[in-house]
Amino acid sequence: AQSVTQLDSQVPVFEEAPVELRCNYSSSVSVYLFWYVQYPNQGLQLLLKYLSGSTLVKGINGFEAEFNKSQTSFHLRKPSVHISDTAEYFCAVGNQGAQKLVFGQGTRLTINP
Amino acid sequence: GAGVSQTPSNKVTEKGKYVELRCDPISGHTALYWYRQSLGQGPEFLIYFQGTGAADDSGLPNDRFFAVRPEGSVSTLKIQRTERGDSAVYLCASSTGTSAEQYFGPGTRLTVT
Numbered sequence: 001a002q003s004v005t006q007l008d009s010q011v012p013v014f015e016e017a018p019v020e021l022r023c024n025y026s027s028s029v030s031v032y033l034f035w036y037v038q039y040p041n042q043g044l045q046l047l048l049k050y051l052s053g054s055t056l057v058k059g060i061n062g063f064e065a066e067f068n069k070s071q072t073s074f075h076l077r078k079p080s081v082h083i084s085d086t087a088e089y090f091c092a093v094g095n096q097g098a099q100k101l102v103f104g105q106g107t108r109l110t111i112n113p
Numbered sequence: 114g115a116g117v118s119q120t121p122s123n124k125v126t127e128k129g130k131y132v133e134l135r136c137d138p139i140s141g142h143t144a145l146y147w148y149r150q151s152l153g154q155g156p157e158f159l160i161y162f163q164g165t166g167a168a169d170d171s172g173l174p175n176d177r178f179f180a181v182r183p184e185g186s187v188s189t190l191k192i193q194r195t196e197r198g199d200s201a202v203y204l205c206a207s208s209t210g211t212s213a214e215q216y217f218g219p220g221t222r223l224t225v226t
Binding site for chain 1: 153158161168206
């Protein structure tokens with residue numbers, strides 16, 4: 001069975017500071033990895049995905065993530081955050097075959113001016 | 114083009130009543146997924162359709178929950194004898210069936226009083 005652990009339930013940072021949201025997964029098979037963002041009262045929006053190839057993945061809104069197979073991690077980073085990045089961020093794991101996603105508990109990113 | 118749509122956006126019902134939640138996927142997407150998101154949690158998988166058939170219903174919590182997709186497009190999630198613990202946001206997603214990327218709708222917020 002697959003599982004996802006998001007190590008921080010809340011991350012407060014100051015505007016223009018860098019941020020890292022941590023995600024670890026467990027799986028016995030090759031995985032696909034995703035980060036989704038959920039703005040207040042909105043649905044889930046895909047930020048970025050790792051399917052294969054380069055382990056450094058760039059997404060929308062200046063976010064990037066690095067797949068580390070040996071550490072089974074897929075941490076999300078942004079060098080300089082903005083107030084508009086305030087949202088809930090979810091890490092998810094899937095596998096080949098376009099089947100279900102398993103989500104982490106989410107990390108609430110709060111940006112302080 | 115149009116994204117995934119879900120109706121109603123909000124549903125309040127009394128304990129013991131029957132409810133139906135509708136999902137209209139992106140046109141041409143053969144795969145459709147239902148997830149449930151409880152307050153403060155990540156989405157949890159319920160059921161996955163490939164075409165008209167349920168390819169994986171392992172996430173349905175009990176036999177009060179049932180979903181159909183009779184023509185391979187619109188899907189309805191049906192909940193019988195609702196309980197207060199069923200209160201959550203029910204999310205629908207669709208994909209091409211060969212792509213791992215899932216596109217989410219805005220969700221239906223179900224409140225059982």
